[in-house]
């Protein structure tokens with residue numbers, strides 16, 4: 321009797337596991353397949369691509385496509401590859417991520433630890449910012465940038481992304497800081513620490529997990545942004561996403577799939593890099609709130 | 614001189630008046646307990662004293678200096694929180710010295726202070742640990758250490774022991790008492806715990822609904838409660854409060870009680886004879902502590918202010934040192950405290966000795982004492 325009941329419960333359990341793993345494998349393959357094709361294609365020669373089949377491995381590995389995508393591919397009229405645009409992207413993404421994260425942390429700190437009349441209303445209004453589509457703010461933002469004299473410039477792009485990202489970073493930090501006991505700031509105030517000292521010495525040191533969340537989120541958003549890039553910059557100042565688009569759409573003679581693929585991977589690598597480096601903190605941050613004690 | 618005087622302090626949050634005019638004077642070196650039901654404004658009052666929140670009106674002075682407009686750091690106070698509020702990102706050492714660092718005390722002096730405090734609280738071995746690596750009791754000590762390091766004029770404690778288990782709480786209670794004796798510091802201490810209030814306090818302020826109902830020594834608060842609320846709040850198990858009609862017998866005023874059948878008369882103590890006679894014929898609330906209804910075995914013989922009555926026992930609760938016995942008087946359950954060797958059982962009729970010398974009487978509507 322005991323035996324049968326055991327196999328009865330063990331049977332479906334075993335089956336469930338198998339189905340689960342099978343599904344996971346299917347999804348993993350489904351997601352990895354494009355990456356696989358991109359990487360192999362980028363390492364093939366054009367002849368190889370024409371001769372072989374899409375999923376076949378390259379006959380011989382060639383980095384020529386990568387070199388071309390980086391240095392000499394045409395993105396419109398100019399043929400300098402992506403390197404300039406890559407540096408462009410770095411030059412506004414890094415400051416934009418840092419500034420929006422810091423300001424978000426500061427906002428979160430004020431909105432939780434130093435509540436004032438109307439602070440909840442302010443937070444709600446900020447939250448609304450998360451739901452405003454990019455397209456809606458294009459025109460007013462263009463006007464604002466012109467007014468500020470930073471239209472079509474790197475500082476302009478930084479400004480746009482900081483403003484647009486603030487809603488999200490503030491939300492992250494506020495929701496994290498409400499889990500921090502308010503006694504902590506009270507104790508610090510009695511110890512003699514002021515507004516900024518408490519932020520730098522007590523609150524920010526508690527925040528690595530949520531900082532990582534904010535950095536990953538902001539980095540991915542800003543690096544991958546196309547719309548703001550295409551609207552608020554032009555020519556040499558364009559970010560890599562826009563340049564990639566131009567590169568792929570530049571039709572001079574034959575379509576160089578290997579160069580397209582290399583360019584696409586180059587454009588995607590930094591976000592991949594950020595995920596790999598900070599990923600484990602990301603997960604930890606999402607489940608955070610465990611800083612008590 | 615580390616005195617504290619609170620004069621007619623009020624606090625409102627929007628339309629809600631949380632403190633309705635508090636007057637308390639704390640002498641130098643005094644240990645004042647704030648006690649009261651949840652939400653009565655104890656923490657609020659403590660925060661006002663600390664300067665973590667502003668008062669709506671009134672005056673607070675520490676050491677003779679009005680501090681209404683001073684920020685917490687300038688009030689020369691230290692506070693210990695229920696949650697301990699240790700800085701999670703700093704070692705114990707840095708937790709204790711943080712306040713000194715902010716105040717730019719020289720490094721050498723800081724170290725000296727940390728070592729002195731650590732020694733006093735026996736946490737020397739923990740100095741380089743992080744708060745997350747400490748037990749609840751150890752965190753509590755560190756929190757006290759942080760307060761002691763600053764050597765302030767006034768210590769504020771907000772339920773510092775309520776997160777500890779029962780045994781540790783008793784230990785820490787004794788230590789706090791010892792510390793107070795040794796340092797002679799002025800302390801305001803919020804607690805929920807009856808025993809903490811009774812054992813630690815030089816005086817107790819019993820609060821309810823943003824008002825101080827009584828401010829007196831623990832024994833006075835216990836024996837001579839100012840009103841019905843204080844009588845019911847202080848003491849564990851609480852004082853028995855029974856509605857009873859006032860009557861005359863043998864030239865004395867008292868109250869009539871019955872336990873279902875027979876009615877018997879409890880004469881009021883001499884001091885309240887006058888006050889109570891005005892109530893002749895109407896109902897009052899009579900208060901009698903459980904230990905004033907006991908078995909004759911424990912309390913000797915019948916005297917003029919003691920009477921012996923038989924009563925039917927409903928429930929028996931042995932607690933170890935005493936056995937609590939529930940009887941019914943005037944249809945109200947009444948707790949009596951008898952010697953555990955008196956083996957009463959529920960359903961029995963037991964002989965009980967009523968000590969009448971400490972009977973108290975209250976106006977049933979205004980809830981004030983009848984004196």
Ligand SMILES: Nc1ncnc2c1ncn2[C@@H]1O[C@H](COP(=O)(O)OP(=O)(O)OP(=O)(O)O)[C@@H](O)[C@H]1O
Nearest residue numbers: 626629631649650651652653654655656657658805
């Ligand atoms: N910032 C605030 N805004 C509005 N009301 C508040 C605020 N802080 C406290 N109160 C109210 O003031 C009253 C007293 O609160 P307080 O924290 O002082 O109670 P307490 O006596 O310390 O209670 P407990 O024993 O539960 O700690 C409560 O009714 C509370 O809801």
Ligand SMILES: [Mg+2]
Nearest residue numbers: 655656657771
């Ligand atoms: Mg409280």
